[in-house]
Amino acid sequence: MNNFRKLLNSELGRVCSDEFASTEKMPVTIVLDNVRSQHNIGAAFRSADAFVAERIILCGICATPPSAEIHKSALGAENTIPWEYFKETTDAVKRLKEEDYTIISVEQTENSTMLNNIKLDIRKKYALVFGNEVKGVKQEVVDISDLVLEIPQHGTKHSINVSVSIGVLLWEFSKHIGRNRDDV
DSSP states (O other): OOOOOOOOGGGSOOOOHHHHHTSOOEEEEEEEESOOOHHHHHHHHHHHHHTTEEEEEEETTOOOSSOHHHHHHHTTGGGTSOEEEESSHHHHHHHHHHTTEEEEEESOOTTOEEGGGOOOOTTSEEEEEEEBTTTBSOHHHHHTOSEEEEOOOOSSSSOOOHHHHHHHHHHHHHHHHSTTSTTO
16 A cells, blocks of 8 residues: 555645745746636636746736636635736737846747747746637737747647646746756
């Protein structure tokens, strides 16, 4: 018989909300470009909390906290991750560029970079733009991005759910510039 006792929440060593606020964040901002589902928005908050991302920027038709639907999947992370709202995603991206962020749209395009080939610089700040569940990232946002990343896929479907994509990207970024680096 194996020895894989499930840990109690009290044994996980998590910080409280006040401690989290002063914790050093991974230099990544998540931008949601017209994400329709509040469950996907909530999941973005929860993943941002798990990987200690800086903030989320909600754009266009994105719902904003407080929202019971966002809370269902965020489980309170909407209260620990700072967020902002912009009516136009392009305005958010332009401001992030002024703040010296490297803008990366997560999309399938000509000449996109596959995620497994990404080279990240720990001294830079990144903004990851995720798009609408059906239409993806708006072309005008892709056009002003510094890079387009694509998650390699090998099945029959053409895309991955936006909330799953956020988790995949945050995990990969955390391995290069976050707390899951080999040198931490």
